[in-house]
Amino acid sequence: MADYDYDLFVIGAGSGGVRAARLTALDGKRVAIAEEHRVGGTCVIRGCVPKKFMVMASDFAHQFETAKGYGWTVDASFDWKGFIETKDVEIARLSGIYAANLGKAGVELIHGRAVLKDAHTVEIVGKDPTITAERILIATGGRPWIPEGLPGIEHAITSEEAFHLPELPKRILIAGGGYIAVEFAGIFAGLGVETTLVYRGPNILRGFDDDVRAHLADEIEKRGIRVVLATQHDRIEKTEAGLLNVLDNGLEIETDVVMFATGRVPHVKGLGLETAGVELTEQGAIKVDEFSRTTAENIWAIGDVTDRMNLTPVAIREAVAFHQTVYRDTPTSFDYEAVAxxxxxxxxxxxxxxxxxxxxxxxxxxxxxxxxxxxxxxxxxxxxxxxxxxxxxxxxxxxxxxxxxxxxxxxxxxxxxxxxxxxxxxxxxxxxxxxxxxxxxxxxxxxxxxxxxxxxxxx
Structure with missing residues (x-):
């Protein structure tokens, strides 16, 4: 048996990668995990958690309106900068807990971008020497997708920048009709921003039950969100007054911010997958079997990078199944049926x-x-x-x-x-x-x- 630096090397310290690393280290294995950004991944740093804080902050306006019917007189104002600062402090605290828990489990945390050099060797960009591992787990998640080549796309932001806007805009247009788009539409509308949601499909939330889609579209319009369907951007023009959104149906909408929430794609770019024998699907995700094993015998992948069911709790369950399969000799695959x-x-x-x-x-x-x-x-x-x-x-x-x-x-x-x-x-x-x-x-x-x-x- 070859002498490796680690029994398991994990690339990506999001929810799935952290869970797999901790469980494996607690079994007495030598484990390291590499993260190029902050520990916690999409969910904790730039996804579910900060987004939920923003949803809760924005919903107070609706609660204040409801309170009037119950006899309350409410005089309230919102401090965007103060909220962002408080949110960032909490996110830093949560990231620190993730990092601390890795340390307590005996996992070595390496800050840097990991690139595969072969099936057992990893390079941390800018650092020497290379690292070897008996097994490697890829859990790098996803990244926002934006339409390259769209004239003026450089003026748009994604959900990742929306968490750190220096000031609250007066007008925003959000392109997209999925989870992220409708959630941020509600957030900005709740905070008093004139909000337009533009989606190329016949209705929002593609893949959901049709009654749900129709009902939600009606309800969010009651909350003041303008929903424009069956169209998409032709171009974005920067003007003295803001950003002019020219749509392919001829409609022109001027806003201060344009946000693209048109989906996320697996984060596989520059990982060196081809050098390690890891194949991708036609959609660009890492190809895995039911046990999360890639086409390289000693490399596995879990979470959004595999594009199976892109939910944080699913990534965590896939991590547990990986650990059971590989280190507990109990072949386990996650059951994707009836996931709420x-x-x-x-x-x-x-x-x-x-x-x-x-x-x-x-x-x-x-x-x-x-x-x-x-x-x-x-x-x-x-x-x-x-x-x-x-x-x-x-x-x-x-x-x-x-x-x-x-x-x-x-x-x-x-x-x-x-x-x-x-x-x-x-x-x-x-x-x-x-x-x-x-x-x-x-x-x-x-x-x-x-x-x-x-x-x-x-x-």
Missing amino acids: TAVFSQPPVGTVGLSEAEARRACRKGVDVYLTRFRPMKYAFTGSDERMLMKLVVDADTQRVVGVHIVGPDAPEIIQVAAIAVKAGLTKQQWDATCAVHPTVAEELVTLREKQRPTEMAG
Whole structure:
């Protein structure tokens, strides 16, 4: 057996890489992890965590409006710079905890960009000597994608720069229709920014249930977001007054900031994958098998760089499966079925399982659909016309609930528990047998009794 510097070398100290490194080191293995930026990766540094802080900050404006209906008089203002400073302090604290936990587990943390020189050798750019490892794990995540060649694209920002804007703009245009786009649209609109969301598709949140997509589009417009669909940028022009967004449908919109949230791509550039025998998929992600092994026998990859299911908790579960497979002699693959997810739009979305369209393709004897739209009790005094959506998709043959979709207050919190029932394969009758908690919005999930008729579903 060759004498290597480490038993495991991890490239990328995000959620997945950190978890794999710690578990392996705690088993007594020699482990090092390299990170070219800050420990914590996309989620902690430039993703889920700071974004959630921004969502919570921006939602206060809506809460203040609601409070008026309950007799409160609120005189409030928002300090963008103060918030950004506080947010950055908290992110630094969390990054420090990640780094400290690596040290406590016995993992050596190397700050620098790691590049593969061959299947067992890694170079830290600008440092000598090279490092060897018996096994290598790639967990470098993803990076924002922007359309190269679009005239004026140099004037646009991505979500990564949005976390550090020196001042809050008065007007912003966000290009995109996925998680990141609708979440930042809600953030900026909530903070009083004139917000326009432009998406080339027929509706936002491609891949989600169609009722969810339509409902959310209506609701975010009620929050003051202008939604422009079926178009995209032709060019961006810098003017004395700001940035002129010229769209391919002829519409021209002037803003102070243009943000592209048009997706993320696996971060594989410059890693030296070809020299190590690691192949990519046609989409540019690292090709792996069900156990996260690449085409190089001793190299594995997990998380967004594999473009399987790009969610932080999934990357962590893939890390655990890697450790079980490689170091515990227990071949383990992550089960991607019925993974719950949330969109922290305003209002938020929670979903698990199959959309109605997916279920109709998968369920051989059809589906039963239960759907309700209602005004949450919280808005009874406010005159608001905001509505909540709850939808159950049921396999007509087995009566298993195969999909749950929620748009409205606390949807992400509710869907986490609903996911347990969907993952367990519980039937609609078992949901019906569960006593409601009253008064709550969540009780609708166990009191829905009336199926949608075909004419209602068609409409």
